[in-house]
Amino acid sequence: MSANKRGRKRTFTELARRAQIVAAAIETIAEMGYGQASFAQIAQRAGLSSTGLISYHFASKDELIEQLVDEVVTAGQAFMGPRIEAAVGARAKLRAYLESNLEFMASHRAHIVAVAEIFNALPRERGGQPAPYGVWHERGIAQLQDLLRQGQRAGEFASFSTRVMAVTIRAAIDAVGYQLGADPNLDLKTNARELSALFDRATRSGKPGERAPGCSGERPRRTRRTAAD
Amino acid sequence: MSANKRGRKRTFTELARRAQIVAAAIETIAEMGYGQASFAQIAQRAGLSSTGLISYHFASKDELIEQLVDEVVTAGQAFMGPRIEAAVGARAKLRAYLESNLEFMASHRAHIVAVAEIFNALPRERGGQPAPYGVWHERGIAQLQDLLRQGQRAGEFASFSTRVMAVTIRAAIDAVGYQLGADPNLDLKTNARELSALFDRATRSGKPGERAPGCSGERPRRTRRTAAD
Amino acid sequence: MSANKRGRKRTFTELARRAQIVAAAIETIAEMGYGQASFAQIAQRAGLSSTGLISYHFASKDELIEQLVDEVVTAGQAFMGPRIEAAVGARAKLRAYLESNLEFMASHRAHIVAVAEIFNALPRERGGQPAPYGVWHERGIAQLQDLLRQGQRAGEFASFSTRVMAVTIRAAIDAVGYQLGADPNLDLKTNARELSALFDRATRSGKPGERAPGCSGERPRRTRRTAAD
Amino acid sequence: MSANKRGRKRTFTELARRAQIVAAAIETIAEMGYGQASFAQIAQRAGLSSTGLISYHFASKDELIEQLVDEVVTAGQAFMGPRIEAAVGARAKLRAYLESNLEFMASHRAHIVAVAEIFNALPRERGGQPAPYGVWHERGIAQLQDLLRQGQRAGEFASFSTRVMAVTIRAAIDAVGYQLGADPNLDLKTNARELSALFDRATRSGKPGERAPGCSGERPRRTRRTAAD
DNA sequence: TATGAATGAGGATTCATTCAT
């Protein structure tokens, strides 16, 4: 992926142009939706005077989108990875997973919305051929399943289908991204706290010393509920 | 809705053709994705020799999609409504909600996949103007929030943001539909059981006589876990 | 023209239907313009539930339009002919020609507007093949030229190109029809009076006893002029 | 008006292409009529291999037509304006108006025919919304009315409705353009001379020293009349 | 006769991509 179409290593300028185009594509897709994100729109936003330049730097629209997704996912992992690893224990890691995900969303709103648009707009896995970016999705699920299995082995988590739980956790996070597309003022902190608590209850075992809040009759963090709940 | 463009009551033939076209659209969208579902593709699948016939029966592509969504949503509500109402108590209703949703998916796979495609492909709410079928989504969320609030008032459910919980429940269900698009052999019964348990734990209060399974250290329905979990 | 496509004489019903369709076409074209007057629009206005019926009664759209023009022109001639013949002398006949034309317009606004639309919208004479309804136009010009030549022979009219004068008179009348399409409240009586006077001055000879108003320094019918003149 | 859709100044090539396409549109419309002037026809006549190129250079068909009309009207005004201004006195100006109009027609036959086609084919003013290029028409009428009023104030012209007279003059000129579409060999010089004389008689007052030719019993320029008159 | 269904050609427009400069 580091070689251009002439088989040479990409020059600095070339890399800069690609980055600029990808950035413009992110903005465009986030703002107008994948369906409206034509080369013309992207070029305009990038300040380019020709769509031809996009075709010059990217073999096809597919390659542009691939690059875009790649960058966002990589950035996300770079942001979240350390935070998750720093947490001790499966419960803490799960909480870190959820909260760092939403924290990343807060600082990379357009990126997240764009990637969500792309995932949704592109054809899914059908018959035999895989979805274009299904790999990333499956990789994320697998990573989560690992975490959940560790917790189950450690007795921190109850017994449940790690697959179903992982898919649900991802779906919950993606739903926040989806809502963020519609409402830029969405309160991500509240969402993070609520989701953390939700999946904590959903996963935790009833082990002594790890008793679920519901079991003790007390609630750790009482939150005021408003009408908008 | 029962009058055609000439202001006449729709004939039997017309209704049949419309249904046939809608069915072809469902198949096409479910199989190829919304983006690829042109009139030409739909007409071909319906065995029509001209795209003009689709335009003859539907005022626009929008009307076709609207009709499609309407049919699927109406059918879904007709299927699920009674099952949810028959359940007694909020916990049981929530379980019925989840299970009837997935049961409907099992028998209407293409319908669900098609509608999921449409929801995802169409422009989202941006700035001020709402998403085309966002109404349905918001209505579903609101309905779920009602159910959750009732459970909270009755003491069956713990304290949490009903909005976040409702969005997460819907996201979990939609994720199952999404997976169904990729894998027609998805085990919906297992998914239904797991999701029921998951959200039962996530919502329930610690009231006596309503103790969460996790608290007793035992699991009611022990499920064999496979590697694919 | 009195036989239908099966070579039979047209039944009363058939004639009635044709008349009804022609009437609807007149209304539609006058109101929406020729370009928007599709069979669907005409059928709807005629209260028919199928465009097929129009095709059943008329061999083609061309035949419908032909019939329409025929009816309007015939009605116009029936109205104007006697009025012109009743006038004595070329000057009086020319005045009668102009005034009866505009009088007919007043009572057959839609007809006139529709025919004007058709004349304008249809292809003109090009290369060799004649304009569809150029015949009517040329016939009208020829008739006017006859009248003008008679006046010249009788010494009532000055010497001028009867062709140019005839074309100009028709153009002036058609321009009134054109304006009538835009402004239904157009004052036809004033237009008739002004055009009569205009072409009286433009045609008349300087013979004694027939002196032009301009020559005597007096004006026969003094009209108050308003700012809108 | 000098910036293209990318907000750039138009290049030489772009201007040339636009001009070429406008020229092809003029030819096509003049020859086949507005109704038959599809992008396909225009592209073919311009030697383009794709209708897409027209859309590339013009935002819409409307813009193409607008540009076409604009060019022709501007050229016409540039041609006629100085000739009218050079004339001294209302009578001479009116004569210059008529003669320069027809002179322009002689050298820009297709342009005039095309614009006449467009004016006629496009929807007229109806209800409230104005005709697309009605502005030009009304502006021409207003300009003529100004000229006529000046002549009336100066005593050169008799008393008449300047509106009716102006509309009739324009109609007479347009009728020449109309005939030109059908007969390319139309004798424009004779038409110019006859129309000049016609409207001179129609407008002039009976003032001493400005006596109408008809009053003297003599004709200044005796013209041979042929059968075709 | 009359209806509604069906056809297929033709309408403008959008778009990613290619190419010469």
Added chain:
DNA sequence: TATGAATGAATCCTCATTCAT
């Protein structure tokens, strides 16, 4: 490298006409 010009396939939609009933 970068630009603008050009391409041609694909988009939805309109319409007069035909046909079976």
